[in-house]
Each structure stands twice: as C-alpha cells, then as structure tokens.
Amino acid sequence: MNFLNIEFFGYFAAILTTAAFLPQLIKTLKTKQAQDVSLTTLIMFICGVGSWIIYGYKISSSPILIANIITFILNLFILISKLYYSKNND
Amino acid sequence: MNFLNIEFFGYFAAILTTAAFLPQLIKTLKTKQAQDVSLTTLIMFICGVGSWIIYGYKISSSPILIANIITFILNLFILISKLYYSKNND
Numbered sequence: 001m002n003f004l005n006i007e008f009f010g011y012f013a014a015i016l017t018t019a020a021f022l023p024q025l026i027k028t029l030k031t032k033q034a035q036d037v038s039l040t041t042l043i044m045f046i047c048g049v050g051s052w053i054i055y056g057y058k059i060s061s062s063p064i065l066i067a068n069i070i071t072f073i074l075n076l077f078i079l080i081s082k083l084y085y086s087k088n089n090d
Numbered sequence: 091m092n093f094l095n096i097e098f099f100g101y102f103a104a105i106l107t108t109a110a111f112l113p114q115l116i117k118t119l120k121t122k123q124a125q126d127v128s129l130t131t132l133i134m135f136i137c138g139v140g141s142w143i144i145y146g147y148k149i150s151s152s153p154i155l156i157a158n159i160i161t162f163i164l165n166l167f168i169l170i171s172k173l174y175y176s177k178n179n180d
Contacts, residue, residue, distance in 0.1 A: 009145040016138025023130035036126035040113035048106025055099040 014067040021074040025081065034082035042079045046072065104157040111164035115171065124172035132169045136162065 028034045049072045056064030118124045139162045146154030 006145065006148045009141050009148065013138050013141035013145050016134050016141060018138075020131050020134035020138055023134070024128040027128040027131075028126070031126065034126045036118070036121065036124045038114040038117040041110050041117075044106050044110035044113070048103050048108075048110055051099050051103035051106060055096065055103055058096045058099065 011063070014063055018067045018070050018074075021071060021078065025074055025078050028078055028081045028085070032085050032088075034078070034085060037078070037082055039079075039082065042075060042082065046075050046079060049075065100153070104153055108157045108160045108164075111161060111168065115164055115168050118168055118171045118175070122175050122178075124168070124175060127168070127172055129169075129172065132165060132172065136165050136169060139165065 024037070028037070049068050052064060052068040053072060056062075056068055114127070118127070139158050142154060142158040143162060146152075146158055
C-alpha cells in the first residue's frame with residue numbers, strides 16, 4: 001500500500017470522527033432534549049479534544065488542529081444545547 | 091516546552107477521548123434507553139474510529155491503534171445497547 005492510500009485512511013478517519021457529531025447536534029436541536037446523552041462523556045470528551053488541540057499546535061500538525069477545533073465546537077454546542085434543554089424541561 | 095510535556099498532552103488527550111465513552115455506556119445500561127443518542131453519529135463515529143485503527147496499523151502507531159481499538163469497542167457496545175433498548179421499548 002503506497003503513501004497516498006495510507007494518508008487517505010487518515011483523512012477519511014479524521015473527516016468521519018469530526019463530522020459524526022453534526023447529526024447529534026441536529027437531533028438535539030430538533031427534539032429539544034438530550035437527557036440520554038451523558039454529561040460526563042461530553043465534559044471528558046471536550047477536555048480531551050481541547051488537549052488534542054494543544055498537542056496539534058505544539059507538534060505543528062494542521063490536520064490534528066483543524067479536525068479537533070471543529071470537533072470541539074460541535075461538542076460544545078451539543079453540551080450547551082443539552083444544558084439549555086434540561087433546564088427548560090425541569 | 092520540552093518533548094516530555096508535549097507527549098504528556100498527547101497521552102492525556104488520548105486517554106480522555108477514549109475513556110469519555112465509558113460514562114455514556116454506563117448511563118445507557120443503567121437507564122436502559124438511548125433515544126436521544128444519535129444513531130447516525132454512532133455509525134459515522136464507529137466507521138471513523140475503524141479507519142483510525144487501519145491508519146494506526148499502517149503507520150505502526152501503537153498509541154493510535156490502542157486508543158482507537160478501545161474507543162471502537164466502547165462505541166460498539168453503546169450502539170448495541172441503544173438498538174437493544176429501542177427494540178425492547180417499542
């Protein structure tokens with residue numbers, strides 16, 4: 001397998017694991033509830049993605065940096081939506 | 091910042107973004123429902139993590155390989171639990 005094919009898996013993986021959170025955000029905004037989504041998971045994941053951003057910046061890796069900034073923003077919106085709707089549903 | 095500190099952020103990030111899915115799995119098994127968890131997100135994320143496993147294997151990166159295998163297993167269990175409980179709740 002040549003370099004191009006290996007890189008393809010890397011970019012394909014990065015796009016999928018980043019874009020994956022868009023349907024969750026859309027679902028949460030549509031249904032106006034995210035009770036079943038774990039708050040601990042969201043907080044741990046956002047902190048982890050934040051660390052990936054620092055790591056990507058330190059090793060000067062644009063793919064790690066870009067993918068994680070988008071993942072960070074999407075999950076932050078999911079977290080805000082969850083907190084907003086759980087407050088309004090109480 | 092020296093190499094050790096940079097690597098620390100990488101490992102810290104990998105541990106957090108991997109372990110983050112454990113609380114979601116525990117919550118789903120406890121509440122026996124995951125209606126609010128997006129099915130599309132789970133499928134896209136599992137496919138993406140699968141691609142990271144192939145990428146990690148191809149570039150011989152143990153941290154990428156190990157972290158993504160654990161993430162893959164945890165999310166597969168979340169997906170199975172979601173499908174199982176949604177069937178039983180119908």
